Amino acid sequence: xxxxxxxxxxxLMLMAAMLIVTAACGSKGNNKGTGVEEPATAQGNKADxxxxxxxxxxxxxxxxxxxxxxxxxxxxxxxxxTLVPSETELVYAIGGGEAIVGVDDYSNYPEDAATKTxxxxxxxxxxxxxxxxxxxxxxxxxxxxxxxxxxxxLKLNVYASDPKTYDAVIEKVRQIGVIMNQSEKAEEVAKHxxxxxTEVTEAVKDAPKPKVYLEFSPGYTVGKGEFLDELLTIxxxxxxxxxxxxxxxxxxxxxxxxxxxxxxxxxxxxxGEANPILTEIEKRPGWDTINARKNNQxxxxxxxxLVRVGPRLADGLLEVAxxxxxxxxx
Numbered sequence: 001x002x003x004x005x006x007x008x009x010x011x012l013m014l015m016a017a018m019l020i021v022t023a024a025c026g027s028k029g030n031n032k033g034t035g036v037e038e039p040a041t042a043q044g045n046k047a048d049x050x051x052x053x054x055x056x057x058x059x060x061x062x063x064x065x066x067x068x069x070x071x072x073x074x075x076x077x078x079x080x081x082t083l084v085p086s087e088t089e090l091v092y093a094i095g096g097g098e099a100i101v102g103v104d105d106y107s108n109y110p111e112d113a114a115t116k117t118x119x120x121x122x123x124x125x126x127x128x129x130x131x132x133x134x135x136x137x138x139x140x141x142x143x144x145x146x147x148x149x150x151x152x153x154l155k156l157n158v159y160a161s162d163p164k165t166y167d168a169v170i171e172k173v174r175q176i177g178v179i180m181n182q183s184e185k186a187e188e189v190a191k192h193x194x195x196x197x198t199e200v201t202e203a204v205k206d207a208p209k210p211k212v213y214l215e216f217s218p219g220y221t222v223g224k225g226e227f228l229d230e231l232l233t234i235x236x237x238x239x240x241x242x243x244x245x246x247x248x249x250x251x252x253x254x255x256x257x258x259x260x261x262x263x264x265x266x267x268x269x270x271x272g273e274a275n276p277i278l279t280e281i282e283k284r285p286g287w288d289t290i291n292a293r294k295n296n297q298x299x300x301x302x303x304x305x306l307v308r309v310g311p312r313l314a315d316g317l318l319e320v321a322x323x324x325x326x327x328x329x330x
Contacts, residue, residue, distance in 0.1 A: 057181040066141040066162040076181040077136035081129050086310035087138035088113050093311040094177050094186040102132045126150050165230050169309045189311050196314040200321045203328045204236030210260035212237035218280045222246045235321035255286050262292040265303035299323040
């Protein structure tokens, strides 16, 4: 149940931090308010993307992160601490795993992440992070906001991100690739993510769009303005969530929306225990009248690829698309 607790804590911090970050980023000039920052190239400017793959990064490199803070890189980071699992996965995916010296308690992929020093969960151990002497800390600007402030007070180099769309995750992959002088590998990862999106989009473009209810943690769903809402749309569905951002559901409202499909995330449970999300769904009064339940259209999907804004978000997209359109997406 440890992961469920983390998700709930993350959600509360996310909601509080989102108000701060939205205000902070409002004047950053990032693609006219979309929240997607155009990635720097390997030359350290926003020029031809092809050069970023062909040439190594030129340092010093200055970039502005999702908090509006300018971060300077004198050379490729050699000692990295990651504060969220998505950043751990990203660094490994672009070939930088050896540079990671510390990870958060929930970083479980790839397997080698288990060999790294643990620096805590949402309440990161600041002393432990400082002791690892990182030249770069990768963080979520929403979930790690208090920790970021403390680390910056200690003059540590923190680069924070907060992608809100699938494309923004792809651009983050490229950006970290530039920072780490791993642009070529990062572009391979970005291309794979793009290819998966294209595959899914083409497969479902003419298909009916079922109404979908997504529950990623017991009693919580996600609406407009977040990557999971967009992911449902790309996968060929229509999200029934009627509120923006992440929020606790009104069970009666879900009944009224009458989704055709219910998707829920896997949860870490003891052997023999049922998924607590499914347990909650099955005991809610009136939910047996929902089409998804009546027609046995309730599907469990792997949680980590679905909720982490890293390279495996492509896996999450593909799995959801297969559940919504099994005859079209293989």
